[in-house]
Amino acid sequence: MTARSVPATLPQQLRANAAQFGDAMALREKRFGIWLSITWTEYLTRVRNFALGLHRMGFQRGDRIAILGDNRPEWVIAEVAAQALGGASIGIYQDSVVSEVAYIIDLCQARFIVVEDQEQVDKLLDIWDDLETVESLIYFDPRGLRHYDADFLVAFPDVESDGAAMHAEQPAWFDEQVNLGKSDDTAIISTTSGTTSKPKLALISHGNLLSMADGLAAVDHFKPQHEFVSFLPLAWIGEQMMSMACGMRIGFALNFPEEPETVQHDLREIGPHIMFAPPRIWENMLSTVQVKIEDADRVKRTIFNWALTIGRRAADLKFANKSLTFWQRAGLAAARLLVFHNLLDQLGLRRIKWAYTAGAALGPDVFRFFHGLGVNLKQGYGQTETTGICVIHRDDDIKFQTVGTAMPGAEVTTDNRGEILVRGPMCFSGYFNNPEATTSALTEDGWVRTGDAGYFDEDGHLIVIDRAKDVMTLHDGTRFSPQFIENKLKFSQYVREAVVFGGDDFPYVTAIINIDFGNVGKWAENHKTAYTTYTDLSQKPNVYDLIRREVERTNADLPGAARIRKFLLLHKELDADDAELTRTRKVRRGYIASRYQELIDALYGDYDEARITSTITYQDGRTQTLDVAIRIEPMEPVPGGVAS
Amino acid sequence: MATQSGIYHQTYASDMQLRPTTMQRVRLVLVAALLVIIPFVVDSSTQRLVNTVVIAAIGAIGLNVLVGYTGQISLGQGAFLAIGAYSCGLLQAYLNVPWPIALLAAAFISALLGGLIGLPSLRLKGLYLAVATLAAQQIVDWVIINWDPIDGEINGRATDALRIPGNALFGNADLRLNNNDTLFYIVAAAILVVVAIATTNLFRTHIGRAFVAIRDQDIAAEVMGVNLHRYKVLAFMVSSFIVGIAGALLALQSTAISFERFSLSVSIEYLAMIIIGGLGTVSGSIYGATFIVVLPEVLRSIGRMLTGTDAASLSEFNRVLPFVQEGVFGVVIVATLIIEPEGIQRIWRNIKDYFRLWPFSY
């Protein structure tokens, strides 16, 4: 390979990076209390060894390796190693329950699975007999596995040392394999988020990934010395796109947090320059700030509120492309000095140059908040099938109600029914083993059907309404996005999740709301309300009053027909383990509607409470059955006079 | 304000540093600069006051090692100071030892005797130990008053005080400490810096941790393998080594020393320093020492401003001042314990936290 040629695959890019950056840090993992580092050279060596080891175990070109675990160096090493051999990796969300794992492995027919630890091994052993294709389980955290003597269990370092031995015998073999890689080869198989159906497996090529990275890097000029914290599941296309595609293409370091619960702290230690996260992360950050500010003393609160007003005003002017007056600039500078600098430091966002949100719509209030602080937060749009994002805000052209304009290389349009279509080098080639789905997702001339409804505004910005099938037609005939109402509700620190119903078959708008256990719990303690469990707290009358005020606030901004007429506080948190959310924590509306049919009936009938029997599954698999009375809270008279 | 994001450690050595943030380092440089500047900007009476503060700070750090860090209450600080002072004085007066050697020797003698005084701690706890150290105080006081070799003659009169010759170094009369406040400051301040750093270091290691463990939960410490006997005596020795240095400096600063400077009320004054400054912290010892030494002077100055210049007013001022000083001393102790039992150090930390956590409160 000549130095000038542009690498076509991730392994080729890794090799180029190792040559170019050498001893610079490629991966950092917080472990044993410090950030243990892997240089580009070491990264390449470990990928090579693991790849050769895999080869010795029988991994063939075109094979798939499934990876199941938290973000660790071994995760990405396994991925790139498989790719170096001409194979593809498929990430499985680490918190998936056994049935989901079985479904995906069965679908992708992986022969090798790389898992993190005993917890994941146990999941796989549960279903081992049903996994016909799998030959080996390779684990990289040995704790608790001492007495597991199945011969298909292999330790990660053993594979690496096998590979090292092979490299000593055939030093050129690995390079030859890498050279064989082509841009069109499948690099990863990504599970679609599956809000409406079981996940499908999208085939994403090296070309898809790298062109996506090139597109994004053309918009925002990432540099090798930038830091990135990889804390969202690597099974998610968004994390693949940032960590694997951009990270590899640009050569910036990936930092893996110590434990899921230390992410916030580790994020602060690193102080990343680039961050890509779905709306819930930004919403959580906002509610953390809100709660902490409420607990701060009056001086701090007053100064914070003043600064935020200044910041928001400046953000609004920026959105409107207007310039600030001298005094506004001075005020903003003061607000930055007095509040924002430190606030961002607390959040770990002090060095952020570019922050992105994608995957779902982010509420405008959250968006304004971060821009008020001076975080360059940009909305992007895309989906698994387009390798993450294909539409993005530009630095000087941000409008929070839109998702921006097409990335370099991408074409975006809408068809006559308003469905958004995308074409370009980042678009996938089809679903694995699912020709029907591929046919319906791809048009004959290569457009990806996104299934989302949208339109372009006068500046050419794309505005996404919602999943096409979710858009509701209200009783007065207007079309309305339930997500818009849900986001307004979720702006409240007390609301964790909301599911709004209202279109088509339903005569008026209602909401099923999940309270935020931590924040409402704290509020309850401050208001001398004793509670025991989530269920208990959710049904406290004064908690209902609290949420009622939040709903009133939401309703105030909504047109009459879109106002919430009744709501209820769900007795349990929506959970991905119960299939109520996707693994990326998107609400599965249809499933919820059918699962809580009694509640929906009660919301649309003449009741003040609904009784529900529900089965709760604990982490260890035990279940418990609860019989709960859930109060229905009326807000406004319902149209048609069905009074309650 | 604090900037902590972007500071991450890739080695334990860097993770275990004392001052990782820029702000902390800037503060450290400022303090160092202040120490260097002092002799250039203050007048001679202030310099003497500063010197007293420095000695008190060293003594308070020593006491804090024992009381604040190790939890062994001592009412015998005066005795430890006396041992240091008289060892140093006697070495100079009788053996003509140059002062640096006398100083060091005094520290070692103090450590040895301190270990001896600490022996009761092996059997006694809490108040019983406190009164046992009071015994040391009384016994040492008695020795000072009644043992002839440590009495001296001043201006031809026999007194209880020991005269300190103030030996010159290298035969150079300018290198005497008891007539050169600036030189004394340089020596004492340097010692303070070394003592402060060494003490801080000590509590980053297993020995210091063992001390703190004994304070927090002695039975658990013992079960974890800490030899209580050895470490309690060691704490007494380390403490009295440092206090001994302070005592020796007291001797080196003066031309004569007598028992009043090492009485029970001195012990109490030092306890007040570490309580007001903050138990179990080096910085607290320094704040407390400064506060307790400077407070009476401040009261005197304020009183002077409020008093007339006629003879009657002055005599009234002189009558009232000591009582006001003592009363304020008592009020400060009581107020500290009731309002902020962790002392000035805690108040300062709260202030720093207020801005470090800005705009949050936690």
Place this chain on the structure above:
Amino acid sequence: MDPNEVLKFLRLTYTGFSDGALLALIALGLVLVFKSTDVINFAHGEFMLLGGFVGYQLLTITASWGIDPTLGTILSVAALVAAMVIVGTLVERLILRPLIGEQIISVIMVTIGLSSIIDAIVGLAWGTIPQPLPYSIVPAALSGRWQIEMEGARRPLNLPQEAMLTILVVVILVVLLMVFFKRSKYGIAMRATADDQQAAMSMGISIRVVFGLTWSLTAVLAGIAGLLIGELTNAVGGDIPVVGLRAFPVIILGGLDSVAGAIVGGFTIAMLETYASGYIDPSLKNVVPYIALLIILMIKPYGLFGQKRIERV
């Protein structure tokens, strides 16, 4: 046997005995506080100082009214008791209560701080010069000097009869206290609290009331001791707290929580002091108690009568 030696011995013993009674009285006050509140009161000597001067002031006032000394003494002592009750209550409420449950060193220091405050107040109010009492509070029957005949010759023993007063007062106070603790509701509450605070609280005893009462009682005892010292030395002055300091070896020797220990300790220490200064060297008076104390503590770490605290893990 040399009669002079015998006389010396008798004289020393008498002094030691009366001195011991005084020390026992002071120690009693300290033990009382420690037993029910776990506080060792370093301001006890200053309570005595304050009591001495308040007593002096009351006697001076009654004298200026021209009242008969006996009635004046009774009135003054009654007023002194009332004043010390107020002082004790205030001190407990304002200074000790906020520190309940704090570490030992804090509690020690707060009483030390208190002692400075009282010193300052007394100094500002009465100055530093010792003030003679306007009249003796000892009934005429008790004043005068003991004379003893020996071996036919009149050899004056020449001991102040007033010293008997201390012993008398201590006996009376101990009897009163015993009755109080055995019979009165509050006395029983105080004993219960001293035994086990948690249990006492669960029995409905108000710890606050008990603590307030304890401090009042100890202040009264200290005040009476202060006035006694004034009578014995013919003047009240700034050195009264030094006498208070002498009670520390006493309570440690006897055991911090033992009333009997306070009394036995008081006499032991006083005897040791007088014999040591009489037979060996007067300068030893101040150190001998401490040397004895160290020896005793090495053998019995909780004093002669103190309760060993078993530590549970």
Place this chain on the structure above:
Amino acid sequence: MTLSRFARPYEVNSPPRRRLVVDHISLSFGGVKALTDVSLQVEPGKIFAIIGPNGAGKTSMLNCICGLYRPQHGHIWYGDTDLVKTAPHRLAHLGIARSFQNIELFNHMTVLDNLMLGRHVHMKKNLLTALLYWGSGQAEEIRHREFVEHVIDLLQIQGIRKQQVGALAYGLQKRVELGRALAVNPGLLLLDEPMAGMNVEEKEDVARYVLDINEEWGITIILIEHDMGVVMDISDTVAVLDFGRCIAVGAPDQVRSDPAVIKAYLGEQE
């Protein structure tokens, strides 16, 4: 020692595991008999549980083993050493560590420092290097920090390593105490009700850790616990104490069906 997930610290510095023999010990406090003629044998590498009603003498038993109480009669042999004649602080040197029933942590120290104290017996550097914090003194601290980090990793307390122990929740404090004992790198670990006051999930976590410690680090464990389910699940041998006497010893199933045990427990039921 390296910072790899696959390197286990015990492989570098594994204390010898010896047999513990409690040989006819009797303990009384001023006439009150806490233990009467108790004999037990704990084999290396096993989990040995002591159960019994409150006041049966379980904690007294542990206190005798670690030298806090001196039994009036009998011997406790750990290998060739008679623990009855050994000072408490020597126990850690012999490779015996324990946790306490009522948490006895160093409340004003951080989690890290509490665990580092567990390394105390392995730290040799003298006062001078401590004062200088230079060269070998610092190197020693770092070396032991690495060990402690393995313990933190095992017990999953990464999130709290720099917090003051006194401010932690009860369950976490219990875990830190376990960690502190583990930091001693013991051959024998005495756990006094490590799961008391915990909910079901926390108990399962701790049971998991106890098994991990036993299996992965090869440490012999003597466990006092009230939760019968857990005890029967994880122990190799169970001894039952009642009024200071050992009324049964054996495998869990055997003990469960022992009539004397059933009587003792039925008699206690409220």
